Amino acid sequence: MLSLTGNHENAQALNFDATMSEERLPEIEKADLVISMLPARFHVQVAEDCIAAKKNLITPSYISPEMRDLNQKAIDAGIVIMNEIGVDPGIDHMSAMKIIDKIKDAGDKLNSFKSFCGGLIAEEHDDNPWRYKFTWNPRNVVLAGKGGTAMFLDNHEYKYIPYNRLFDRLDRITIPGYGKFVGYPNRDSLSYMDTYGLEGIGTLYRGTLRRPNFCKGFNVFIELGMTDDSFEMTNASQLSPRAFLNAFLPYIPNLSVEDKFKYFLREDRMYLYDQFEWLGIFDTDTNFGFEGATPAQLLEKLMVRKMSLSEEDKDMLVMYHEFEYEHHGKNKKIVSSMISIGEDPI
Template sequence: MRQILVIGSGKSTSYLLKYLCDHAFSEDLFITVADLHIENAESFIQNNARAQAIKLDIFDAASRFDLIKKADIVISMLPAHLHIDIAKDCLKANKHMVTASYVSPEMQALDVEARSKNLIFLNEIGVDPGLDHMSAMQIIDRLRENGAQILSFESYTGGLIAPECDNNPWHYKFTWNPRNVVLAGQHGTAKYLKEGSYKYIHYHQLFKRVEPLSIKPYGDFEVYANRDSLQYKDLYQLNQVKTLLRGTIRRSGFCEAWHVFVSLGMTDNSYSMIGSESLSHRDFLNAFLPYHPSKSVESKLKDALQIDAHHHIWEKLESLNLFNNSSYCGIKNATPAQMLEKILTDAWSLTKTDKDMLVMYHKIGYKMNNKNHELNSNLVVIGEDSTYTAMSKTVGVPIAIATCAILNKKITQVGVQIPIAKTIYSPILKELQDFGIIFNEHIKIY
């Protein structure tokens, strides 16, 4: 029996574990899920005879390594900064490893040793990064094989709430780690290429620089630049393009309102607030507004934003219970970002019956047969409920398929890898169609 170790059992593991359990007998698998809190894991594996949940303190190095050395392959579903310890253990124990996270410099530094040991460390195999790589490279490779010259490349992804469950003025709920949403954009200056000009957006301007996006029949969205798009010139071999931009999708109006938190400093994660555990929501908001002996919090905020109570931003802020003097986050030594995260989690958590929506969109300009073309490719996946979400499906199923492909020696590229090679993405994208993860394309000539 082939042993798969999954470390971490958060929201994104429901479909991953379902796939592995469903294929346990046909693929001769035994799945061990290790986490400090195993309640999720136990509910996901549902007493499957080929699966078990084990308590693990990830910082207990001896126990962690003991589990890893018993596995044939390890899937790390931990926060990104914890992957490196798992990777080092995998090197020591000669085990393959799979993660959904971006390749960090520390992970890339393990490439030579992983290659020397014929180990596969496959990263960026979730949704974004992951599905974005695979679907984009499938189009790009196909176009090039047909003689096309790629002129521009844009790619956008967003985890949103399904239209039928959209019941707040932000048109948004958390479908993945709330901390990552609150801290979005703080990794550094966004960089991209637009019509031959290099563009740079500092975090404090990021949510003011948005562009509209319409996807029929799902309506109007907006996009903002995500991270360093320029690195994809080499990664996707797009050195001749005039436009190169990767971004995040939100519903129209979200970013303008989110900029309020950024501009006031409420997303800062660099310091702790004094007496944070005793601050009401209203006190928290007031802490970022100027002192005035008589003006209310509402008046000061309207003055700062230069809006009135009829503005769509005001409606969004009111919906978060921000002005309540009786609601408390209750977090000791909290950073502003942690306080904001708690307030938003109370307002934006999925209810049991809520369905989420994953949207991905590529726009590729190319020249072929002396004519310019624009190819639009979009993916929309709707979740089943708050457990089996679209986000969990589009993260977890690619990971599961790739894991089995490594065990079955269908993926053989050793070292630190991401899924941009045809031999990796083709079989995965083909099987994903069985799960309703299908990209729709439209081409126009101009």
């Protein structure tokens, strides 16, 4: 516990089960302000306790429908519940609105707004073929896109991308000095039309940034069905990575797992093969030992083995906004980007 507080004299580390209201509420009652960094699924429970204790609450997560339903209760309790106060969502809102307001104040017409953000690995530590390490919650990365069909506006047309196509239909972005990225759409860009005051805009797109080969490689796992989190694999604890992969490949007894996988990849995606080999997907020497695991949980465990941050690694936060607008009858474009390199692996 001491390692959590370090040399901060005013910090106190407490040991209690934050998922249990009977342990959580007494600590909330002692606080002046509550900041919840728990997984997003617990924020509503914390908010209900804050309403009961009449304590203000801040979270970094998206406003869920359940959280929105607490609005009147929070007002009646005389407290503020402020969500989306992180990086994405959070800083991205503020940096976007600064430019949106500037365009509007000049009397110009905003036609397109695209916004992307991603937690990646700093270039000096970008040393694997996936060009990715876990700087975010690994489970959220593996389950990305499963919240529902992505919805956005493209040149006044409503567009919808289902999960099975999400990592295949990508925007390509180049940031000078940092190279090439791709973006896949977040679940619901349309809800930000009112939030940003962009009624009548032609294009509205919010997305997540990755390096190109990550999305192309991860799309293969989606196609195979290895990101499924809806069922437990009967023999999960006995599976090696190779057997895990083979469970999702066709039964062709005269072909090796490698050959079946190459057949599945097709010639046009064969350049991705080295990524999967590096990941250890063909290994037989170690079983997962994870009883009752879903495919997504086994995939997460496999990826965490090879993509976790080392003690020397630093992360990199990348944010990119693109605005297209009309100024005195001429089309103009503003690009805004922010790159922040971590100071340590924490």
